[in-house]
Amino acid sequence: MSNHDITPEEAAKMLPAGAALGWGLVKPPQRGPKREMSIDQIVKKAVEIADKDGLAAVSMNRIASELGFTAMSLYRYIPSKDDLLILMQDAACDIPLPPERPPHEWRASMREYVMGTIDIFRKHPWYADIPIFGIPVAPNNLRIVDWALRPLRDMPLNDYEKMSVVLLLSSYARSCGMLQRDIDRAIQAGSSEEAFSGLNYSAALRFLIKAEQYPDLYPIVMSGAYTGENDGENTVGSDVEFGLERILDGIEHYLNRSRTGRTDK
Structure with a gap:
């Protein structure tokens, strides 16, 4: 049967x-x-x-x-x-999905999936509070999985590799979504965006962080990068976007290796 x-x-x-x-x-x-x-x-x-x-x-x-x-x-x-x-x-998970993109726009498709998933966590802050019961088996959940698989359809990957890429992207989206959700909750409860960027603590940290105690953190604090003082000069986008682009770089490298048949790591 x-x-x-x-x-x-x-x-x-x-x-x-x-x-x-x-x-x-x-x-x-x-x-x-x-x-x-x-x-x-x-x-x-x-x-x-x-x-x-x-x-x-x-x-x-x-x-x-x-x-x-x-x-x-x-x-x-x-x-x-x-x-x-x-x-x-x-x-x-019953959300409108964007139109399908041509295969060469796979990075944009994956960005849409990750950012769309993050939006679910922000729109429904309770979503991540539900325990994970197992693999997705409900219809709308599986529609989201199918969405994530779209850009992988014609790639030189086997089914295990495709699902591993989806798990990588969904894990990143879940982590970022929960972080964004927690920031949203804190701000709604009376905190400020400056508290999360660290701007409120810049002067105190410059006073407290000493080079001999924190040799690698010290120059980051002194430059203002630790507390987001120079975000206006940041050309790589937000932390979420930066991390996502590096993940996509890794996927692209793996795809290029698969296409050429190279086995080196």
Whole structure:
């Protein structure tokens, strides 16, 4: 039996319940509240609550209360909180994708993927607070993976190499997205951008950092680069862009090596 010969019921049993619900493999309950309710309605409300008050504020009781139902009625649609989290995460990934670029613009395509992924973390600060349950298996999550694979389609890479490149890019995007999210949260809580750049601490650090104690950090602090004093003169872009460009340089080097058949590292 091939993988395409299984039934929807069999596929549903192989997936977490939340992912199966996302794929529409589970029939809605035949009995429930008289007023119409849907999985999409429940998930939309959960995302709304999380966007406003954080993931800790999301509970079946609160969702039910705001929708005008009982918590028990929600469990007819979504069997557990973990399944709800899978659906919320998948809903956050339901974003418009940019048009496909020609193959030679692969770097621009990868930039769009990374920056688009970072935007998910900033738009939905709770997104990274959801534990990683395993590989992406829900529909919108997999659509994001498919997006990341676009520019790799015609490259001289095997499937393992392609997925490794996607993992590299997604890991960088996740790390930067969480950092940007935390900065956004701190600024909303009353901190300042200068606190994160370090401008507020420039004079104090110049006084405290001594060459004999910090021989390699000392010249960086004295030049103003440590606290972002010279960002206006920076020609390489932001820290995120600089790191991403170096990753893309590495991918390009690996591709060139693959094309020429070289095995040196």
